[in-house]
Amino acid sequence: MSTVDLEAKIPNNVGLRDNKRLLRALEKWQPAFLQWWRDMGPSDFNMNDIYLRTAVGVGKGGWAHFDYVKMPDYRWGIFLADGVEDRKIHFGDNIGASVWSEVPGEHRNRLRRLIVTQGDTEPASVEQQRRLGHTAPSLYDMRSLFQVNVEEGRHLWAMVYLLHTYFGADGREEAEAMLDRHSGDSDSPRILEAFNEPIDTWLDFFCFTTFTDRDGKYQLASLAESGFDPLARTTQFMLTEEAYHMQTGENGMGRIAHRAAELVRDGVDPMSVGAIPLEMIQRYINFWASRSMDLFGGEDSTNAAESFASGLKGRYREGDGIYRDARALESAYQMKVPDGDHLVDREIPLRRAMNALLLDAYRADCVRISQRWNRDLQKLGVDFQFEIPSTRFNRNQGVYSHYRFTPQGEMISESEWTKRHHEWLPSQKDRDYVKSCMVAVHEPGKFANYISPPSMGVNEQSVDFEYVKFH
Amino acid sequence: MSEQKLVYVCEGGDCSEKGSGDLHDNLKEMLQAKDPSEEKVRVRRYPCFGGCECGINVTVWPDRLFYSEVTEADLPEIVDQLVADGPAVERLCNKVQPDVEEMVWSLLDSPY
Numbered sequence: 001m002s003t004v005d006l007e008a009k010i011p012n013n014v015g016l017r018d019n020k021r022l023l024r025a026l027e028k029w030q031p032a033f034l035q036w037w038r039d040m041g042p043s044d045f046n047m048n049d050i051y052l053r054t055a056v057g058v059g060k061g062g063w064a065h066f067d068y069v070k071m072p073d074y075r076w077g078i079f080l081a082d083g084v085e086d087r088k089i090h091f092g093d094n095i096g097a098s099v100w101s102e103v104p105g106e107h108r109n110r111l112r113r114l115i116v117t118q119g120d121t122e123p124a125s126v127e128q129q130r131r132l133g134h135t136a137p138s139l140y141d142m143r144s145l146f147q148v149n150v151e152e153g154r155h156l157w158a159m160v161y162l163l164h165t166y167f168g169a170d171g172r173e174e175a176e177a178m179l180d181r182h183s184g185d186s187d188s189p190r191i192l193e194a195f196n197e198p199i200d201t202w203l204d205f206f207c208f209t210t211f212t213d214r215d216g217k218y219q220l221a222s223l224a225e226s227g228f229d230p231l232a233r234t235t236q237f238m239l240t241e242e243a244y245h246m247q248t249g250e251n252g253m254g255r256i257a258h259r260a261a262e263l264v265r266d267g268v269d270p271m272s273v274g275a276i277p278l279e280m281i282q283r284y285i286n287f288w289a290s291r292s293m294d295l296f297g298g299e300d301s302t303n304a305a306e307s308f309a310s311g312l313k314g315r316y317r318e319g320d321g322i323y324r325d326a327r328a329l330e331s332a333y334q335m336k337v338p339d340g341d342h343l344v345d346r347e348i349p350l351r352r353a354m355n356a357l358l359l360d361a362y363r364a365d366c367v368r369i370s371q372r373w374n375r376d377l378q379k380l381g382v383d384f385q386f387e388i389p390s391t392r393f394n395r396n397q398g399v400y401s402h403y404r405f406t407p408q409g410e411m412i413s414e415s416e417w418t419k420r421h422h423e424w425l426p427s428q429k430d431r432d433y434v435k436s437c438m439v440a441v442h443e444p445g446k447f448a449n450y451i452s453p454p455s456m457g458v459n460e461q462s463v464d465f466e467y468v469k470f471h
Numbered sequence: 472m473s474e475q476k477l478v479y480v481c482e483g484g485d486c487s488e489k490g491s492g493d494l495h496d497n498l499k500e501m502l503q504a505k506d507p508s509e510e511k512v513r514v515r516r517y518p519c520f521g522g523c524e525c526g527i528n529v530t531v532w533p534d535r536l537f538y539s540e541v542t543e544a545d546l547p548e549i550v551d552q553l554v555a556d557g558p559a560v561e562r563l564c565n566k567v568q569p570d571v572e573e574m575v576w577s578l579l580d581s582p583y
Contacts, residue, residue: 217518243518247484315583320477320515322532322579331583350583361578368521368574375568456488 004057004079011056011077014161025164026078029175033156036123036179037072042149043130046071049469050146051458055079055154055241066459068469074150078161081236089227089311091318091326097311099229103166107310111228112167114312116174117191118219118235119159120181122152124195125208127183132205135438137448141202143458143467144248148209151241158234166230193396194291201434202451203256203276207288209249210369215295217242218316218362225314254373255452257281261382262452274437275450278377278384283426284434285386286407289366290394296359298398299335305351315354316361325350333357338403343411355398359391394425442470476512476553477579479530483519486526490543494527498546505554512553520575522567532579534559539566 004013009027016023038046049068054075056065087099103111126149136142156178163171181188184196194212199205220242224235260270260278270277297304307313308328315323325331333353336343348356370386377384390409392400404417407424426434437450445464447453457463480486480495499514506512522528525539529549536559538549551557 239518243483247519316578320513321475322477323581323583325583328583333583357583364574364577368571371568371570372521372523 004077006056006075006077010157011075012079013057014078014080016078022165025172026161029160029164029172032176032179033076033153033160034072037126037153040123040127040182041130041153042071042126042133042146045133045142045146045468051143051461051465051467052147052150053244053459055237071146071150074153076150076154076157078157079237080230080233083229083233087229091225091314091323091328092227092309092311093327094227094311095326097227099227099232101229103228107228107312108167110307110310111231111312112163112170112174114223114307115159115162115167115231116178118216118223119156119163119174119178120191121195121216122156122159123178124181124183124190124192125149125199125212126152127190128195128197128199128208129205132199132202135202135440136442137202137439137451138441138446138453139444139467140447140454140457140463140465141252141451144252145205146468148245148248151245154241155238158238162230162234192295194295197291201431201438202252203281203284203434204288206249206252206256207284209245210253211249211285211288211292211366212295213242213245213249214362214365215292217246218358218365219295221316222313222318222358225318227311231312250369250372251454252451253281253285253369254376255454256450257373257386258376258380258452259450261377261380261384264382264384265380270450271433273449274439276434276437278382278386280426280430280434282386283424283430285370286389286393286424287426289389291396293359293363293391294395294397296362296398297355299356299359300348300352300399301355302352304354305349308351308354313354316358328354335399337399338411341411341413363388363391389424442468474533475510476534477532478512478514478553479517479520479532479575480514481518481520481522481526481528482516483521483523483526485523486519486528489527491527494529494541494543494546497543498529498549501546501550502553505550520567520571522571525566528567529563530575530579532576535572535576536560536564537567537572537575538563 005017008016010016047070049070052069054065089095089097089099132145133142160175163175181190183190184198189196199208220235220239224232226232256276260275263270263275328350331350332347333350333356334347337346366388370388374385389407392405392409393407395401404412404414406412439448441448444466453463457465480491482491495516502512502514520528522539527541529538529541541563548560552560
């Protein structure tokens with residue numbers, strides 16, 4: 001197992017101590033990162049002690065060391081999963097060749113774009129969530145928010161390490177640009193649209209961590225298959241932290257739904273006590289799920305085909321050998337596409353349908369989560385079921401953009417959309433109401449009235465543990 | 472020769488709390504003793520199946536077996552099933568909701 005240098009200014013297991021040039025470059029970037037954290041990270045609470053998990057190693061349990069930390073003192077480090085000896089590329093045209101430990105010249109631009117696009121999302125989400133701490137529904141949730149924030153900061157470090165190490169002056173410029181673009185900035189926005197949406201309520205935050213971070217999981221998982229070994233090893237380790245973010249969302253949404261369902265069961269209108277009705281939660285699900293589906297890109301994509309062919313980006317869990325054709329040359333992906341006012345069947349050569357395949361795996365995962373929430377509603381005896389919208393609904397990217405569909409995927413006219421879209425997506429009134437529910441609760445073990453307590457605390461601590469210390 | 476099996480051990484939050492990390496390592500070690508080059512069985516971790524109430528969950532593909540509430544004590548029988556093509560460990564099957572199983576099989580039974 002690789003040795004982790006925890007004493008270094010930048011904790012790492014990549015031998016920074018022995019690479020003076022790289023060390024100097026990263027130490028030069030570090031103050032800019034800390035300044036960005038102060039300017040664009042959580043807007044307050046930086047002097048409070050937060051019970052945070054810090055990665056101190058890549059082995060079993062090494063990523064989960066808990067202690068009180070002030071956020072600016074968090075040890076943002078660079079960690080790669082341990083390498084596999086004699087690893088081979090296992091998909092695409094270069095199948096069977098040794099993986100690359102340096103950037104192959106012919107794929108340089110494509111790789112850089114993949115890394116920059118992924119990297120840009122990491123600081124973006126911290127910026128989107130920077131004011132949320134002020135309305136945390138409990139200390140438990142406030143801790144979760146800050147845990148997600150510092151780890152997204154660490155993921156930025158991971159991508160910046162790759163840019164600095166393997167892409168020379170271009171990479172250094174890209175790393176600086178990551179701190180110059182800002183979420184929602186009209187002059188210099190973040191690259192992907194969903195990362196320019198404001199996240200100003202905890203319902204949005206839990207939707208974001210359920211649906212948008214889950215896109216991140218699928219993108220990272222497909223990069224973890226990469227023939228560019230440093231990228232594969234970096235993203236493999238990031239996935240362990242990303243799992244916590246999705247769990248935060250999944251559990252948070254489940255707890256908001258549980259609270260609403262308890263009230264419905266008891267004959268109380270959730271809106272009469274500052275809780276969020278199930279129908280309104282469904283509209284938020286429709287919004288964030290569809291916005292996150294856009295992040296997968298076009299269903300028919302030559303870019304995706306080239307990334308697969310060159311061995312840079314595989315399918316979800318490609319390395320487990322679950323696909324019949326590792327070159328993806330022998331079959332076609334079937335899908336229905338709009339043609340005028342109706343849908344027709346179309347076959348897309350499989351390589352060009354890589355984004356669609358990944359999106360299918362993502363949606364199946366989202367359905368699994370909604371079914372988990374639904375089982376809880378059923379247990380409470382409430383007759384309501386959440387649904388994940390069709391991949392056609394409310395899309396701004398891909399073959400279904402410019403057309404209108406119901407959440408069930410039925411094609412409709414523009415006039416019907418105009419009449420009905422407020423049934424499916426949050427209205428301004430919904431947003432104002434949800435905002436009005438956001439009240440800060442700072443007493444250990446107490447929760448705002450729109451959300452149930454979790455079933456257990458963090459790291460075997462109790463739910464009423466003092467996760468954030470204000471003194 | 473029977474098809475190579477792929478075993479996933481869930482490492483979601485609830486399963487991890489119940490010790491799925493150790494269970495994964497022990498299963499892998501027991502299998503390694505009988506199948507050192509992973510010719511018959513590969514064991515991998517899986518982020519979360521969503522059958523959290525029934526953890527620890529373990530799946531076997533292409534046999535389409537979804538074992539739930541698995542403990543260390545069940546491992547010898549599971550290893551027999553995997554390596555010697557023994558019978559499924561029935562007492563561990565059919566515990567999760569069918570839709571949870573379906574999600575896993577829809578991924579693994581990819582037509583591509």
